[in-house]
Amino acid sequence: MDLSDLTIKEAREKLHKKEFSAAELVQASLERITAIDPQIHAFLTVAQKEATKAAQDADQLIAQGVNKPLLGIPVAAKDLYSTQNIRTTAGAKIIEHYIPPYDATAVCRLKEAGAIVIGKTNEDAWGHGSSGENSDYGPTKNPYDLTRVPGGSSSGSAAAVASSLHTVAYPAMALSPWHLHLIPSVILQRLFMTMRLCARSHPEKIRMTGRAQTFPCRNTHHG
8 A cells, every 4th residue: 555645534544444553654754755855855854753753652542542633644844833842944054953842833733633743844944935946955846847946935845745755645734834835836736735723723624725725813823
């Protein structure tokens, strides 16, 4: 079974039927990143240790009958978002060693839903750019044509989705502010999960869409 060729719904169902484990799902994503990302440069940080531990915890919860919307599903977060104990750079060298002591609100919501953060994706530094070429760590390539740009500033998130790098042709969940992946989603013409989460939002309200979509909410905070 190709674990990179599942929808999120299919992955959830198969996880709860124990056709494979969250640990196997995460490992499949990590192996795909290792094999493909050197050409694309979608990721700035791969959280192998943290993701492996989170997958083991997810398998224990599944065995106990716990049911959460995204339990055991690998996701990637744009490097704009703070992730506790995982390097966060916003694509800028000036903070290349920054390890946040907390998660951004949107990341918290994903984790509460059971998602597993496997890494941080490349971006135009500080989100200032529209091509994916302005990251201090080097540009992200368009996975369909390495001579072209993927768009930005959420270049890594879009390229990771298009390349199924986090189990997510699982229409890939790459956490990114909705307005910053308009250009990449148009260029790559991929189904993109948009998540503009606020402090009072609920994971079950996350929707998949082929176009930019916002969610009305109050007290919006990205961390």
